[in-house]
Amino acid sequence: MPQPPGLNDAEQRLWAAFPTGATVVLGDDRPAGPLPERMVRAEIITQLLLGAGDSRPGSVAAVRLRGAYVIGRLDVSGGTVEHELLLSHCRLVEEPDFSNAETRQLRLNNCRMPGFDGGGLRADGFLSMSGSKIDGEVRLQRGQISGGLRLNGTTITATAPEKWALSGGSLVVDVGAFVRNATITGGVRLVGSRMSGGLFMEGTTLVNTGRIALDGQNMVVEDTAEFSNGFTALGTVRLRSARFNGILSFSRSRLDSTDPERMALHASHMQADELLLWPVERIKGRVSLSYSRISQILDNPSVWPDELYLNGMTYETLRGAEFKDRLSWVSRDPEFHLQPYEQLAAWYHGIGHDDLARKVQLAKLRARRRRLHPVAKGWNHVLDWTVGYGYRPWLAFAWFAALLALGTTVFSIEEPRPVKPGNELPAFHALIYTLDLLIPLDTFGQQLSYDAVSWTRWVAYALVTTGWVLATALIAGTARVLRPASGAN
Known part of the structure; x- marks a missing residue:
């Protein structure tokens, strides 16, 4: 097709270069200003693409095209x-509007634009906006990008607090999503998205103060999710x-x-095969x-926050903390739950540390005691002091x-x-x-044959009472240990 009439010099060069795919350079490496020799109408680019x-x-x-000032709307929706x-x-x-379009490879690198609409975009190749500065929203919801997504070094700033800077709900990306060293103000929404080649956000800063910086509910990531290294x-x-x-890595990151x-x-x-939760500083906020x-x-x-909710979580291997720290780890929930202690x-029992497992069970009962009414709390203190709730029966013998x-x-x-x-x-x-006084049965016949006198009578009464308490506590503690834990508190 011959060149349409009315093309300026830059557009004529672009039209002539299109058949061979040659790059038309209109300026240097800075985003173009509104100079006449750099102006290209978006409709000319659209016609060539279609x-x-x-x-x-x-x-x-x-x-x-390099160094162009594109006027009008690039619309291939x-x-x-x-x-x-x-x-x-x-x-x-x-x-630019690429919504619901089917395209080849798209690269808008180191450009400046007021947003990008790629909702429903199906790209047979990668989509790259690396190095670009986008003063608006990037919409990729329901998109399918077979060659990967690249937003390395990109700056995206939403136009209003209630809008998402990057919206990719139900987005499907093959090969991998690379959003390294980017700055995104306004939050990222990847609800229900699928990243088949991993998600890499090392060095990226997400800013959405007092709101959600990254919403990845129901997201599926194959391979690695790197929220790490800055x-x-x-x-x-x-x-x-x-x-x-x-x-899933938060190594050397910052969560605030x-x-x-x-x-x-x-x-x-x-669900995750491995979680690396080791930021450069203590996490600020709840987890x-x-x-x-x-x-x-x-x-x-050193990175755990004051409030850490672990109820119902299961795992196979723990690394990075000593036993005393793990006891603190499971106790940071403002509400008491049995399950974190049981898990x-x-x-510890599974890796052969039965002694530590018993200490965890003991810590669980002590934590639970703080939430009981006074009478139950008093009896729990007796169980603890006398037999360690059954986990330290040697105390009773001591x-x-x-x-x-x-x-x-x-x-x-x-x-x-003598009585008689x-x-x-x-x-x-x-x-x-x-022995006869301490054992709640008249085993040797001495208790019935002799009667304590004077002040020793009170000692005898105390020994009888203490014997019953020790026996009761030992039975109660042993029954507690042997009985399976029940309840969800």
Whole structure:
């Protein structure tokens, strides 16, 4: 097709270069200003993309333009684009519209534009806006990008607080989504998206103060999700019900909800093969991993926030913290729950540390005690002091030995008198008499044969009472240990 009339010099050069895909350079590496020699109408680019230009055998036709000032709206919405588009260091006055279009490879690198509409875009190749400055929203919801998404070094700024800077709900990206060293103000929405080649956001800063910085609910990421190596989220990172078939990394990142009452990381009901939660500083805001299933967790006590929700979370391996730190880890939920303690105890038991598993169970019961009414709390203190809730039965024997020594000493100094004087009575023995008082049964016949006198009578009463308490506590504690834990509190 011959060149249409009315083309300016820059447009004539572009039309002539299209059949061979040659790059038309109109300026330097800075986004173009409104100079006449750089102006290209968006409708001319649209016509070429939609097949108005000629092709040449042996060459691949394409629109490749550098340093242009594009006026008008580049609109191929709903169309089929058979040619590659490469715009480099260009200024687009109006937002390009590729919604519901079928395209080849699209590159708008180091450009400046007031937004990008790619809702429903189906790209047979990659979509790149690396290095561009976008003063508006990038909409990619329901898009399908087979060659990968590249937003490396891109700056996106939403025009209003209630709008998403990058909206990619139900977006499907093959090969991988690379959003490295970008600055995105206004939040990123990737709800229900699928990243088949991984999601890489190293060095990127997301700013949405007091709101959601990244919404990745129900997102599926194959391979690796890298929110690491300088990644910063000023706002909530929400990954509820997301699935990561690989590593989810927050290594050397920064998570700050900007509001202590908000979630810094909301990752409940999530699935991941491995979670690396090791930011460069303590997480500012709440963190929820409730009801998540994670094969391996690597974290560090220095980064845990004050409020950490772990109820219902299951895991296979823990790394990065000592035993005493793990006890603190499971106790940071403002509400008491049995499950985090049970899960931690099961893990220690599974790796052969039964002693540590018992200590976790003991810590669980002590934490639960703080929420009981006064009477129950008092009895729980008795169980703890005497038998360690059944997890330290040797305490009962230690108490028993101490009381036995006390009683033997007391009744050796002040011997009880016979109940019925006569020769049929067994010979008095202070140790055996004390045993009879402590054991809640008249085992040796000394208790019924002799009666303590004077002040030692009160010692005898105390030994009988203590014996019953020890026996009851030992039975109750043992029954507690042997009985399966029940309840969801």
